[in-house]
Amino acid sequence: MTIQQMPRALISLHQVSKSYPSPSGAFVALKDVSLEIGRGEFVGLLGKSGSGKSTLLNLIAGIDRATSGTITVAGQALQGLNEQQLAHWRGGAVGVVFQFFQLLPTLTALENVMLAMDFCQKFPARDRRARALALLGQVGVAEQAGKLPATLSGGQQQRVAIARALANAPALIVADEPTGNLDSATAATVLALFRDLASAGTTMLVATHDEDIARLSDRCIHVADGGLSNSAKPIKDGQVAVSERAIR
Numbered sequence: 001m002t003i004q005q006m007p008r009a010l011i012s013l014h015q016v017s018k019s020y021p022s023p024s025g026a027f028v029a030l031k032d033v034s035l036e037i038g039r040g041e042f043v044g045l046l047g048k049s050g051s052g053k054s055t056l057l058n059l060i061a062g063i064d065r066a067t068s069g070t071i072t073v074a075g076q077a078l079q080g081l082n083e084q085q086l087a088h089w090r091g092g093a094v095g096v097v098f099q100f101f102q103l104l105p106t107l108t109a110l111e112n113v114m115l116a117m118d119f120c121q122k123f124p125a126r127d128r129r130a131r132a133l134a135l136l137g138q139v140g141v142a143e144q145a146g147k148l149p150a151t152l153s154g155g156q157q158q159r160v161a162i163a164r165a166l167a168n169a170p171a172l173i174v175a176d177e178p179t180g181n182l183d184s185a186t187a188a189t190v191l192a193l194f195r196d197l198a199s200a201g202t203t204m205l206v207a208t209h210d211e212d213i214a215r216l217s218d219r220c221i222h223v224a225d226g227g228l229s230n231s232a233k234p235i236k237d238g239q240v241a242v243s244e245r246a247i248r
């Protein structure tokens with residue numbers, strides 16, 4: 001597919017529902033959700049605990065499957081892939097950032113980033129070390145490359161995790177509560193880094209309770225009662241402005 005042939009939206013959901021089995025019958029976590037997110041957009045996903053933010057992220061990242069509806073990410077229709085194909089696609093197309101970093105404790109920062117490249121094989125083995133070092137530099141932790149995660153601060157660990165998410169040059173990064181385990185000053189630097197990555201062309205989808213996201217993101221989507229709506233976005237003088245980009 002040439003760049004001209006690529007659709008404007010990187011992420012496209014059409015009437016997506018997700019139910020989980022429960023002892024009292026199926027629990028509907030998302031109901032008939034339709035949504036488009038453009039390339040390079042920085043989108044905050046807001047909503048109360050249990051509203052369905054992680055469910056939505058997991059469907060878009062191909063970590064879980066929709067019960068019905070269609071999801072297309074970077075031109076790939078996810079419902080058509082089997083488990084093996086989905087895992088392979090995810091490795092190259094999506095970077096994932098978690099609240100508790102989830103770095104492998106016995107590997108250095110550099111090795112954690114290189115391992116993600118080893119799994120995916122998108123970059124030649126001879127280039128991986130230099131690429132991992134460059135990514136650690138890009139997120140501001142080059143000096144921590146040789147250290148084990150336990151010897152790093154929370155903010156440093158999350159930066160290493162972001163470098164790992166970038167390892168295979170994904171079009172999309174999804175982050176689930178990435179600042180939930182950081183103090184507010186460190187959280188602000190991580191969200192600013194996300195802003196920079198989006199400005200450089202990586203689509204960022206971030207589920208969070210951090211209100212700073214409304215200021216830094218292009219758009220906030222509110223998840224409630226299994227559905228989505230654009231949320232009001234605070235602006236400097238205390239007024240509110242509603243994002244112009246519509247959810248379809």
Ligand SMILES: Nc1ncnc2c1ncn2[C@@H]1O[C@H](COP(=O)(O)OP(=O)(O)OP(=O)(O)O)[C@@H](O)[C@H]1O
Pocket residue numbers: 020021022027029047048049050051052053054055056
């Ligand atoms: N594997 C599962 N099995 C059954 N129910 C689930 C499962 N995962 C999530 N749920 C339910 O689906 C709903 C949405 O959960 P989800 O984790 O997406 O919410 P969330 O908005 O991310 O919450 P939080 O902010 O607390 O992380 C909740 O009611 C939850 O209990």
